[in-house]
Amino acid sequence: MMRTDRPMAWGVVGKDKPTIALQWKNLNSIPIPGPDDVVIRNEYIGLNPVDWKMIRNWPENWNIGHAPGVDGAGTVLKLGENVKSLVPGQRVAYHQDLHRNGSFASHTVVDNRALLKVPDILPLVLAAALPCPLMTAWQAIEKVPRRAEADVLITGAGGMVGRFLVQLAAQRGYRVTAMASARHHKTLRQLGAETVIACATNSSQSQFFAVFDTVNAQHAASMADLIEANGHLVCIQDRLETPPVPPFDKALSLHEVALNALFRVGTERQWVQFRQAGEGLLTMVASEKLLAPEPRIEPITALPEALEATTTQDRPLKTVIDVRYFANQE
Template identity: 85%
Template sequence: MKQTERPIAWGVVGKDRPAIALQRKNLNSTPTPGPEDVVIRNEYIGLNPVDWKMIRNWPANWNIGHVPGVDGAGTVLRLGENVKGLVPGQRVAYHQDLCRDGSFASHTVVDNRALLKVPDTLPLLLAASLPCPLMTAWQAIEKVPRQPEANVLITGAGGMVGRFLIQLAAQRNYRVTAMASPRHHKTLRQLGAESVVAWDTHSLKTQFFAVFDTVNAQHASSMADWIEANGHLVCIQDRLKTPPVPAFDKAISLHEVALNALFRVGTDRQWAQFRQAGEDLLTMVAHENLRAPEPHTEDMATLPDALEELTTQDRPLKTVIDVHHFANGE
């Protein structure tokens, strides 16, 4: 299918729900990269909850017309003068800086350090669905010291981040308990959870070395009683403003996860580690050593409505937008 020739994007026109806040705009030309940047011709766009949450919250640095979207996959179009190790036409996936125009466009300018080379055997459609949930799960598991056979709990495990976390934890020989709705239990066992429980702490039978919470700060705080002394509480969806236990009590270590922190203060060493880990994980998905669900696909023209659907209870597990289907002049 023919890639759209005239650059287009979905920009925000106000602080509202996605179906109203996003408006299509035609661009006069493809973007120009800065010295350390790369212009990506997007082929697929991965939708994430953070996308609609940012539109509703409207960050201070956003202006009318800002293009949202954190995840995308496509090919390298243009390189900044200082960029090395990449070539035009190379297949890449990325997680974008929230302060820059994002992936809801035919072309996106991305810091070259954030680009992950996609294995030839991994379809770009699937690659676009991975950066945010996969790298969030990786960052979360990296927060906790390795302790094989330790018990860990993952809440909200039926979502994308939770599913990847189960697999990464099982591969590190943790004993994984997954908390999720019953409809997910069979799948979560297949992914590596030794036990699964519903949204009910009365089902819990043990204390945990670490709890990975994907719900919110209030829920994370409520799990503190189930963490063993000197254990870990990793907040993925939110952050705790106050410690959930008294000082010098259980001595729980608190962690927060924020992929975009690297764009603000990340060192070259950290970026290199992020990129290597990301490319290794994409290779694992390509080799089916890490299972990723097949995403639901929508056309570029339906992006605002598809993002709106992610705010509902009946949302697809993962939605990817096919940029090819946005015909020029539509």
């Protein structure tokens, strides 16, 4: 293994190709930032389900060679002329715009507004694992009005987003019921869930103020009967195209979650709120006021195989790719 400063990336090879079909490429030069951008020298990449979903769905603006990847952590290398709040060498984590070249690379150009300063006591390897699941959980919990001691249900609570949601909801004073496989029940109780129930059960007699569903739209719709009148249904992994109850019946509020919406239509006020919340949450993880599982670490050369593993039922809870070193193979 050896250190490299040569720019490199894993790029997609074509539409309708399998997730594992990424091509290793050496780049001609380190990218140049736009006026409001920052070039990050990546040290670690956090893998997320959205990464393989985007590869399979192939957005219209992607071309062959596009580098996927939404989450990364590293140090600031180059600043655009308008960027005044950061300095070279600063440790940052980020959630990238889905329409730009992403974190599956040695260097990534990121809008400076999306960069989260990483506390000195938080290892970058853990910081890379956090932006997508942690900020998704934050955005989801922010959708719902605060009501102390209200009952909420979190489905798919054994995953990364679900685990953060359980903790954030408990810290806000909600009474949390977590739905997950039995192997996660002990951990979820330790994270703050008062009640845990098995997946695929609708036997609960409770009526919930809010349901946070991390499974899919069909599953979210099936939870509607468990929500009280004027309650909230937050669909995190999908979108409810059709209301799950008749009009003027329960009068449910339906919510969708999309971190990348800020890149399209976010205001400066919203970006400030995003950074403040994100940096505050990273500090909470660093001080263990929010608990995050240790990720599995794989080398940059194993990225396609590690990404493919995230599509399987027995996938690791979280995988982080080490970008700092690579096998000297041509």
